[in-house]
Each structure stands twice: as structure tokens, then as C-alpha cells.
Amino acid sequence: MSPIINQTLQLADTCLILGQRNSEWCAHGPILEQDIAITNITLDLIGQARHFYQYAAELISKSENKTITEDALAYLRTERAFKNWLICELPNEDWAHTVLRQFFFSSFQLLLFEELEKNSDSQLSAIATKSIKEIKYHIKWSSEWVIRLGDGTEESNNRINKALQILWPYTGEFFMPADYEIISVGPLQEKWLLSIKEIFDEAGLTMPENIFMQSGGKSGIHTEHLGFILSELQYLQRAYPGAEW
Amino acid sequence: MNIQIRKFYYGDIPEETGGNSTSIKTTQESGWPLWEIFIRSKQGLDHKHAGSLHAADAQMAIENARDVYTRRQEGVSIWVVESKYIHATNPDDAEMFYEPAADKVYRHPTFYDLPDEVKHM
Numbered sequence: 001m002s003p004i005i006n007q008t009l010q011l012a013d014t015c016l017i018l019g020q021r022n023s024e025w026c027a028h029g030p031i032l033e034q035d036i037a038i039t040n041i042t043l044d045l046i047g048q049a050r051h052f053y054q055y056a057a058e059l060i061s062k063s064e065n066k067t068i069t070e071d072a073l074a075y076l077r078t079e080r081a082f083k084n085w086l087i088c089e090l091p092n093e094d095w096a097h098t099v100l101r102q103f104f105f106s107s108f109q110l111l112l113f114e115e116l117e118k119n120s121d122s123q124l125s126a127i128a129t130k131s132i133k134e135i136k137y138h139i140k141w142s143s144e145w146v147i148r149l150g151d152g153t154e155e156s157n158n159r160i161n162k163a164l165q166i167l168w169p170y171t172g173e174f175f176m177p178a179d180y181e182i183i184s185v186g187p188l189q190e191k192w193l194l195s196i197k198e199i200f201d202e203a204g205l206t207m208p209e210n211i212f213m214q215s216g217g218k219s220g221i222h223t224e225h226l227g228f229i230l231s232e233l234q235y236l237q238r239a240y241p242g243a244e245w
Numbered sequence: 246m247n248i249q250i251r252k253f254y255y256g257d258i259p260e261e262t263g264g265n266s267t268s269i270k271t272t273q274e275s276g277w278p279l280w281e282i283f284i285r286s287k288q289g290l291d292h293k294h295a296g297s298l299h300a301a302d303a304q305m306a307i308e309n310a311r312d313v314y315t316r317r318q319e320g321v322s323i324w325v326v327e328s329k330y331i332h333a334t335n336p337d338d339a340e341m342f343y344e345p346a347a348d349k350v351y352r353h354p355t356f357y358d359l360p361d362e363v364k365h366m
Contacts, residue, residue: 031277033298033309040312141308148301 004121005059006083006180009073010218011116012052013084016074017226018105019045020233021092030095037141041102044134049074051127075237079226083178086217087170089226096159099145101167106138107195108174111188119182143199150203157204164205172213181218278327280306284314285322292324300325 001009022042029035053070060068087105092098113135116128149156175189193207200207216222236243277299283292295314300306306325314320334342346352 031299033300033313036316037309037312040316144304144308 003180007182008052008056010083012049013082015045015049017084018088048131055123075234080220096149097163099142100163103142103146106135110135115183147203150205168208169214173215176215178218277301280325281328282310283324284320
């Protein structure tokens with residue numbers, strides 16, 4: 001498959017898998033208002049995933065001369081075909097883990113999509129433009145939570161520090177290029193670290209240093225958690241092929 | 246059982262509790278005060294009361310309001326105010342406050358013939 005199809009699938013899978021993880025909070029949020037907030041973000045992510053899947057389906061259908069649908073891409077591919085970043089598939093721990101992951105994710109997503117916006121592919125550029133407005137809000141929402149928990153009580157500070165230990169080793173993958181990527185991700189790292197540091201300073205958190213960074217998601221090598229997500233996500237289409245609402 | 250019934254009387258909410266709670270056990274969320282939300286649906290119109298919600302501070306109240314009350318494009322501007330700062334009339338005073346106006350039809354400008362040129366009255 002062409003680099004542009006792989007890149008589009010990576011972005012689609014990434015948004016879908018984090019959307020699926022976040023959706024586990026639906027009706028379980030710490031308070032009604034925040035339950036709605038995380039569910040809204042989840043719907044934004046699934047909306048972004050759909051845009052990318054639809055475009056990927058169009059490209060694949062054209063290049064392989066058969067009809068592939070967005071549903072087939074989301075529901076009928078296996079773990080090794082999924083290219084999502086590993087951080088998305090990590091199981092939920094607590095609210096601190098969820099907001100910190102969203103903060104890391106959205107902060108990088110913004111930088112990546114600003115590059116994508118400049119891409120010569122007009123469809124990818126248009127999806128990026130539309131998504132950036134949503135992402136900016138996701139960053140605002142999650143960074144305020146990071147500050148609130150980091151600079152809150154002893155309990156909240158412990159929890160967000162625990163989340164930091166779990167999540168940090170999965171942030172390096174953002175900046176490790178995959179062979180098909182059409183955007184050069186390495187140079188985004190410095191800007192990303194700066195944006196994280198700004199909020200961490202306010203939250204009283206310290207960035208870990210010299211930590212081994214996990215990778216593999218972009219090329220289909222996943223943690224053991226992805227299989228479980230997919231079996232839940234894909235169950236209906238696997239059990240009742242072609243089922244529709 | 247952890248059932249909580251909260252009653253609010255605007256203007257009568259004590260500072261410390263932010264509400265008159267009749268529950269036996271308090272839930273975690275009772276720590277967050279109640280906020281009244283006002284939404285302007287489009288430029289030029291006034292802000293209208295949309296409802297209320299819980300939030301830890303004004304910033305969070307605005308964001309919660311954005312997620313709860315404007316996700317279907319209901320608004321372009323949000324005001325929030327902590328419920329305890331709203332002062333209201335007492336329902337017991339309704340008789341003397343409102344009923345005297347009931348038989349004073351002459352206060353309505355319905356006894357004039359409007360010229361055809363005047364529209365939107």
C-alpha cells in the first residue's frame with residue numbers, strides 16, 4: 001500500500017482506538033459534567049477516525065479496483081494491521097491516567113496536524129484543519145486537569161505522578177518515524193516537550209529523563225491490550241457480518 | 246444507601262455548604278458548588294438561563310457548560326454565576342408581589358389604535 005494510505009490508516013486507527021478507550025468512561029465519569037466532557041472528546045476522536053477511514057477506503061478502493069468501506073477498515077482488520085500509537089491502547093487506570101494521556105496525545109496531535117494541514121494532499125489537509133479546532137479544546141480541557149491534579153491534594157498529586165510513570169515511556173513513539181510516514185515527526189519533539197513543560201511547571205510535575213521508550217504500534221507491533229479492544233470493538237461485525245443499524 | 250436530595254433556595258444558600266442538603270451521607274460531588282448557566286444563542290440576543298451544573302471553579306463551570314449546554318450549537322457566549330449569589334423572591338410573598346397586577350389591565354397598551362405603519366408591536 002502507498003505511504004499515503006498507510007499514513008491515513010495510522011491516523012484513523014489512532015483516533016479510533018483512543019476513542020474506544022475513552023468511551024469506557026461513558027456513564028462512569030467522576031461526575032456527570034465530566035462524563036459528558038470526556039464523551040464529547042471521544043465523539044470528536046471517532047469523528048476524526050471516520051474522516052480518515054473514509055478517505056483511506058476511497059484510496060484503497062481506487063488502487064485495488066474493488067469496493068472497501070470505512071466499516072471494513074475499522075471492523076475487519078486484525079491487530080497486526082492496526083497502526084495506532086501504543087499509548088492509545090493502554091488500559092484505563094484512573095481519571096489522572098485518562099486526562100494525562102489525553103494531554104500528551106492532543107498536544108502531539110496538534111503539532112502533527114499543523115504539519116498535515118500544510119500537506120499537498122488536499123483531503124488530508126482539510127481533515128487536519130477541521131480537527132485542529134477540536135484538538136485545541138482537548139488540550140485546554142486536559143491541561144487544566146493536569147494542573148488541577150498536579151497542584152491539588154497529596155492524593156491527586158500521587159495519582160498523576162503514577163500515571164506519568166506509566167505513560168511517559170509511550171510518548172517517545174510519537175517522534176520515531178515509520179518508513180511510510182509522509183510527515184517528518186522527529187523535529188516536532190522539541191516543540192512538544194516545551195508545551196508539556198509549560199503545563200508541568202504550573203502543575204508542579206517533573207518530566208522523567210532517560211527513560212526507555214516503547215515503540216512498534218505504527219508498524220503493527222502492539223501491546224497485548226489491543227487484541228482485547230478489537231475483540232470487543234469488532235465483535236458485532238464478526239458475529240453478524242454486514243449488520244447495519 | 247447513598248441517596249441525596251438537595252434543595253436550593255436562591256439567596257438563602259449558606260456560604261459553607263453551598264446548598265441545603267438533606268442527605269445523610271454526602272457524595273463526593275457535593276464538594277463542588279452549583280453554578281447557574283446563561284447562554285447567548287446568537288450575537289445581539291441576550292443571555293438566557295439554560296440550567297445549572299456542578300463545577301470546582303468558574304473556569305471549569307464555563308467548560309462544563311460548553312460541553313453540557315452548547316454541544317448542539319446552542320450558543321456563542323456563556324455566562325456562569327455561582328448559584329449562591331443569585332437572590333430571588335420568596336414564594337410566600339407571591340401574593341403581595343404579583344397578584345395586585347392582575348386586575349390592572351390598563352397597564353397593558355391595548356387601548357390604543359395602532360397606525361398601520363407601526364409593525365412588530
